Amino acid sequence: MHNETFVPTLATIEDIRQETPDIRSLRIVLDDEGFRQNFTFKHGQFCLISVFGAGEAVFCLASPPLWKDFVEITVKEVGKVTSAIHDLEVGDKVGFRGPYGNSFPFEENFGRNIVFVGGGIGIAPLRPLIWQTLAERHKFKDVYIIYGARSVSDLVYKEDLRKWASRDDIKLTTTVDPGGEDEAWQGEVGLVPQILEKVSPPTDSVLVTCGPLVMMKFVFLSARKLGFDPNDVITTLEMKMKCGVGTCGRCNIGNKYVCRDGPVFRLAEMEKLPNEF
Amino acid sequence: MKQLQEILSAIGSWQAKGYQVIAPVRRDNLILLARIEDPSLINLDHILTVNTLKDFMLPRCETILRFDLEKACVEPGIDDSLPTIIFGSRPCDAAALSILDSILIGDVVDSRYAKRRGQTVVLTVACSRVDGACFCKSMGYGPHDPTGSDIILLPSQGGYLVRLISEKGRQFASDVGLEPDDAEADPEPELSRRVSTDGLKAWLDSNFEDPKWQVISENCVSCGTCYYLCPTCHCFDIADEAGISRGVRLRIWDCCSFSSFTKMASHQPRVGKYARYRQRVMHKFKYTVDNIGKVACVGDGRCIRYCPYGVDITEILKALVSGG
Numbered sequence: 001m002h003n004e005t006f007v008p009t010l011a012t013i014e015d016i017r018q019e020t021p022d023i024r025s026l027r028i029v030l031d032d033e034g035f036r037q038n039f040t041f042k043h044g045q046f047c048l049i050s051v052f053g054a055g056e057a058v059f060c061l062a063s064p065p066l067w068k069d070f071v072e073i074t075v076k077e078v079g080k081v082t083s084a085i086h087d088l089e090v091g092d093k094v095g096f097r098g099p100y101g102n103s104f105p106f107e108e109n110f111g112r113n114i115v116f117v118g119g120g121i122g123i124a125p126l127r128p129l130i131w132q133t134l135a136e137r138h139k140f141k142d143v144y145i146i147y148g149a150r151s152v153s154d155l156v157y158k159e160d161l162r163k164w165a166s167r168d169d170i171k172l173t174t175t176v177d178p179g180g181e182d183e184a185w186q187g188e189v190g191l192v193p194q195i196l197e198k199v200s201p202p203t204d205s206v207l208v209t210c211g212p213l214v215m216m217k218f219v220f221l222s223a224r225k226l227g228f229d230p231n232d233v234i235t236t237l238e239m240k241m242k243c244g245v246g247t248c249g250r251c252n253i254g255n256k257y258v259c260r261d262g263p264v265f266r267l268a269e270m271e272k273l274p275n276e277f
Numbered sequence: 278m279k280q281l282q283e284i285l286s287a288i289g290s291w292q293a294k295g296y297q298v299i300a301p302v303r304r305d306n307l308i309l310l311a312r313i314e315d316p317s318l319i320n321l322d323h324i325l326t327v328n329t330l331k332d333f334m335l336p337r338c339e340t341i342l343r344f345d346l347e348k349a350c351v352e353p354g355i356d357d358s359l360p361t362i363i364f365g366s367r368p369c370d371a372a373a374l375s376i377l378d379s380i381l382i383g384d385v386v387d388s389r390y391a392k393r394r395g396q397t398v399v400l401t402v403a404c405s406r407v408d409g410a411c412f413c414k415s416m417g418y419g420p421h422d423p424t425g426s427d428i429i430l431l432p433s434q435g436g437y438l439v440r441l442i443s444e445k446g447r448q449f450a451s452d453v454g455l456e457p458d459d460a461e462a463d464p465e466p467e468l469s470r471r472v473s474t475d476g477l478k479a480w481l482d483s484n485f486e487d488p489k490w491q492v493i494s495e496n497c498v499s500c501g502t503c504y505y506l507c508p509t510c511h512c513f514d515i516a517d518e519a520g521i522s523r524g525v526r527l528r529i530w531d532c533c534s535f536s537s538f539t540k541m542a543s544h545q546p547r548v549g550k551y552a553r554y555r556q557r558v559m560h561k562f563k564y565t566v567d568n569i570g571k572v573a574c575v576g577d578g579r580c581i582r583y584c585p586y587g588v589d590i591t592e593i594l595k596a597l598v599s600g601g
């Protein structure tokens with residue numbers, strides 16, 4: 001193995017799941033045996049995936065570290081690299097760099113209620129933490145998951161949602177935007193922040209959220225309204241990235257580099273940063 | 278004390294030991310730092326070269342990797358780092374390298390930069406003249422400042438004194454038989470341009486939102502000249518260039534003045550020229566101070582000399598901290 005900062009290691013696509021019309025999840029296996037066996041990461045970290053010729057793009061590691069031998073990423077098609085990823089097939093090679101960034105607090109929340117609030121593909125970075133929390137379920141009080149998307153067909157991780165719905169130790173609420181429901185829909189209809197206020201989880205909980213920027217802004221407002229401490233509201237941010245390691249100068253919000261100092265931030269920290277995200 | 282000619286005539290023997298030499302040479306009407314074969318072409322008449330040392334440590338465009346999809350092969354771009362002597366650059370440019378070192382060889386090491394730096398000896402020729410754009414003193418450096426140099430030649434009565442600054446410099450000097458001198462150097466030339474940084478950091482800390490940002494950035498056209506010529510600007514892009522199955526991944530200088538710099542599919546956090554100019558000032562005079570304890574400006578003055586619209590960073594810093 002080389003030790004060049006920006007040269008990825010090769011990996012092979014082992015499985016592809018089409019989540020929605022424009023989102024797919026890929027299961028990726030690192031080719032280098034030694035690297036694979038020593039590979040670990042923390043929930044909340046991200047990686048850079050290369051499609052050689054198209055370029056490199058940033059994705060959160062969307063499977064929990066406790067699933068060994070592979071990682072999953074979930075990709076929404078928005079441009080050059082993400083379209084190239086959508087053209088890949090099982091067996092194709094990609095480049096992998098990572099893991100990078102900080103991670104969600106975990107142990108410090110033992111004994112507390114945890115509320116996950118996700119919107120659209122924004123549940124991807126929460127997924128490793130959700131599975132990790134469920135694996136150590138007895139260490140937490142109540143676990144809430146509030147997840148919404150524009151329409152029923154835009155909900156990702158339907159298999160996970162089924163598993164979570166069937167457990168009685170999770171309070172799962174799914175919702176779709178008004179007009180996004182179909183005849184079979186049994187969940188809520190309404191925007192995620194409204195549903196959060198309706199569910200109204202106890203405010204001594206830890207709230208972990210990710211979704212489209214507009215949704216997050218309203219989730220923060222709702223969390224404030226419900227009385228959450230901004231130290232207990234945790235999110236993961238997206239900024240344009242290239243290097244992933246804090247040197248290309250691109251992803252900063254004030255003096256914080258989202259790639260190196262983030263992507264996970266507490267609302268209390270964000271409130272101290274300039275409003276540039 | 279040594280005569281310049283003595284030192285120049287030794288350069289051929291450094292080259293013979295396998296060092297590539299980078300030095301100021303005249304190209305048309307510009308004096309540029311470039312790799313030289315013939316030491317007699319070295320030109321030390323300049324105040325400051327147009328280009329900076331980052332050209333050689335963090336090149337404008339470099340190949341990070343090559344790939345061949347048919348062979349499922351990805352390999353790092355060739356390691357072009359060579360034992361290198363930088364001869365005749367100025368103290369501000371050496372100081373800039375020390376800033377880049379703190380950023381690029383930190384917790385995370387930029388491997389390509391670090392390899393080049395590790396093999397480079399910086400032999401600065403201190404300034405006997407300055408021009409109206411120089412303001413290194415205001416940034417805490419000066420015409421004879423040794424920061425970032427391995428060896429510095431200080432002007433003295435028409436000749437030069439050799440001062441060995443770093444361990445690397447001492448090593449090189451003993452390798453090539455360059456003796457240090459301890460006589461007294463000429464006084465530093467006086468700088469006419471001054472800007473006080475008193476209160477600047479405190480102002481930046483609390484005035485991200487301020488109408489002055491709009492005003493001070495009005496003349497800037499976001500052309501990027503000041504970025505490309507700045508010795509400490511180091512932002513870069515990574516992009517692939519490929520044919521059907523083979524290609525390269527390049528690292529290329531990029532610039533925070535361009536709106537594409539932070540544009541995402543989901544949103545654009547930095548809307549407006551003033552916001553991008555603010556990023557440039559904040560990055561240099563606040564964020565880098567917060568992160569590595571140094572201002573990312575050495576007062577070389579290139580941005581003032583070469584901005585096509587007369588944007589003057591020292592005037593801007595004064596305007597920011599002045600009341601009203």
Ligand SMILES: Cc1cc2nc3c(=O)[nH]c(=O)nc-3n(C[C@H](O)[C@H](O)[C@H](O)COP(=O)(O)OP(=O)(O)OC[C@H]3O[C@@H](n4cnc5c(N)ncnc54)[C@H](O)[C@@H]3O)c2cc1C
Pocket residue numbers: 046055056057058059060061062073074075076077078079080081082083121124125237238239240241242263537539540541542543
């Ligand atoms: C920490 C982090 C985690 C992310 N996790 C996921 C994820 O799990 N799933 C997912 O689908 N997306 C994720 N993204 C967003 C994803 O990185 C971008 O959608 C992707 O880089 C776009 O690349 P592209 O080549 O397809 O788009 P391009 O063709 O380059 O451009 C499309 C648009 O995306 C912008 N863009 C280009 N490169 C980046 C970049 N590196 N970061 C952000 N925007 C960019 C362009 O400026 C343009 O506006 C994440 C981003 C970050 C920063």
Ligand code: SF4
Pocket residue numbers: 496497498499500501502503504534583584585586587588
């Ligand atoms: S050189 Fe002048 S006009 Fe060009 S980006 Fe810099 S300040 Fe703006």
Ligand code: FES
Pocket residue numbers: 240241242243244245246247248249250251252257258259260
């Ligand atoms: S992605 Fe390069 S600095 Fe963060």
